[in-house]
Amino acid sequence: MSDENLQKLFIAIDESLKEANFIKLTLSGRKVAEAELKNVYARVVTIKAGTRLSLVYRYATRDVTRNFTFSEGVEEIQKQLVYGFNQAILLTSNADIHFMVLSPTKSTLKTKAASQTLTPVFMHDKQKSRLINVQNNPYLTPLGISTAEGKIKKGSEDKFRQINKYIEEVSHIVEQAGFEGQFSIADMGSGKGYLTFALYDYLTHTCGFTPIVTGVELRKGLVDQCNDIVHKAGYANLKFIQGTIESADVPNIDILIALHACDTATDEAIFRGISQKARVIVTAPCCHKQIRQQMNAQEVLGEITKFGILKERQAEIVTDTIRALILEAYGYSTRVFEFISTEHTPKNVMIAAVRKREFTSVDGAKLTQIEALKSLFGIEFHYLEKLLKLTK
Numbered sequence: 310m311s312d313e314n315l316q317k318l319f320i321a322i323d324e325s326l327k328e329a330n331f332i333k334l335t336l337s338g339r340k341v342a343e344a345e346l347k348n349v350y351a352r353v354v355t356i357k358a359g360t361r362l363s364l365v366y367r368y369a370t371r372d373v374t375r376n377f378t379f380s381e382g383v384e385e386i387q388k389q390l391v392y393g394f395n396q397a398i399l400l401t402s403n404a405d406i407h408f409m410v411l412s413p414t415k416s417t418l419k420t421k422a423a424s425q426t427l428t429p430v431f432m433h434d435k436q437k438s439r440l441i442n443v444q445n446n447p448y449l450t451p452l453g454i455s456t457a458e459g460k461i462k463k464g465s466e467d468k469f470r471q472i473n474k475y476i477e478e479v480s481h482i483v484e485q486a487g488f489e490g491q492f493s494i495a496d497m498g499s500g501k502g503y504l505t506f507a508l509y510d511y512l513t514h515t516c517g518f519t520p521i522v523t524g525v526e527l528r529k530g531l532v533d534q535c536n537d538i539v540h541k542a543g544y545a546n547l548k549f550i551q552g553t554i555e556s557a558d559v560p561n562i563d564i565l566i567a568l569h570a571c572d573t574a575t576d577e578a579i580f581r582g583i584s585q586k587a588r589v590i591v592t593a594p595c596c597h598k599q600i601r602q603q604m605n606a607q608e609v610l611g612e613i614t615k616f617g618i619l620k621e622r623q624a625e626i627v628t629d630t631i632r633a634l635i636l637e638a639y640g641y642s643t644r645v646f647e648f649i650s651t652e653h654t655p656k657n658v659m660i661a662a663v664r665k666r667e668f669t670s671v672d673g674a675k676l677t678q679i680e681a682l683k684s685l686f687g688i689e690f691h692y693l694e695k696l697l698k699l700t701k
């Protein structure tokens with residue numbers, strides 16, 4: 310296809326690099342739906358060898374980064390677009406340009422006012438593996454993570470690393486679950502909003518999705534602070550509301566997130582996700598008191614739980630195993646993994662669950678496994694079972 314729109318896009322990419330107003334480029338919409346490579350993201354970085362176009366190839370399970378000179382990079386983008394992708398979003402500080410293939414003979418090219426008017430950042434090698442841009446970032450400074458000059462504050466490095474890792478994991482999950490365009494995300498117990506802001510910004514401005522994101526938080530002071538930042542950043546589809554995980558007014562939830570929600574608040578969140586048939590439920594549990602208090606293992610297992618610290622760790626493992634089994638019983642493909650090394654935070658286990666489309670009824674075999682586990686540890690009930698009315 311000799312596509313005039315495509316040629317215009319290539320010219321725009323070329324010019325934006327020459328004029329140093331290139332911000333980023335996202336390729337999406339594979340021509341072959343089941344292809345392993347899902348997206349390509351391009352941005353400008355400065356490394357020892359000089360200024361380069363850095364392409365992140367996002368595969369189903371990993372990211373691969375390759376740095377190119379501008380001319381090689383443009384060539385690579387052209388190749389990827391012609392043979393592999395149907396859609397490209399180019400952000401420059403002058404305009405947003407959206408190219409889309411409609412059919413083998415038809416395409417569109419739409420130019421809108423720039424959604425980001427920041428001067429492009431030429432990042433250093435040290436920063437290049439971070440997904441979140443620190444310079445001219447509208448939320449990191451008011452949240453106390455970065456200085457007004459765009460540097461991560463001393464003492465906030467771990468937090469920043471944790472936010473980046475979280476964004477990497479959650480954006481993978483969102484893409485693997487096949488979301489496109491608009492969908493709704495509820496972040497339960499959003500606290501100061503670090504992760505909520507970062508996720509909204511990344512999915513919207515880097516991945517080109519249109520998520521509607523709601524942070525739900527008990528404490529009014531935090532809600533007001535976050536909404537103030539939202540207002541100043543001009544984030545149209547992000548809001549924070551005061552309320553509880555159990556009853557806050559969020560009618561449609563495609564993705565439910567609850568990070569470090571204390572003790573049984575994680576269960577309230579999973580319960581809400583299951584009840585509202587959320588397609589994705591992501592939790593990073595915090596403390597695990599409910600099961601620890603009940604745990605009364607006998608015989609050999611009693612040797613483990615007689616030591617306080619080991620009982621605590623065992624309680625964490627049993628609590629999260631039962632959560633994972635319940636999610637599986639309710640038709641969710643579930644993974645439990647460490648999302649960041651323990652050297653940065655001890656609260657590093659993530660439970661990520663994606664609802665299977667073919668799910669029809671609760672899997673009784675999983676419930677039997679839960680009963681066996683509870684009996685082994687002398688546990689009467691798990692709070693999530695209570696919420697789901699699986700026990701009396």
Ligand SMILES: C[S@@+](CC[C@H](N)C(=O)[O-])C[C@H]1O[C@@H](n2cnc3c(N)ncnc32)[C@H](O)[C@@H]1O
Binds near residue numbers: 503504528569
């Ligand atoms: C440890 S903080 C985590 C904040 C944020 N998710 C993070 O990971 O950075 C937990 C937050 O959840 C809020 N919270 C606890 N229980 C809640 C509930 N039932 N409904 C809404 N918010 C809750 C607390 O006020 C607190 O701000």
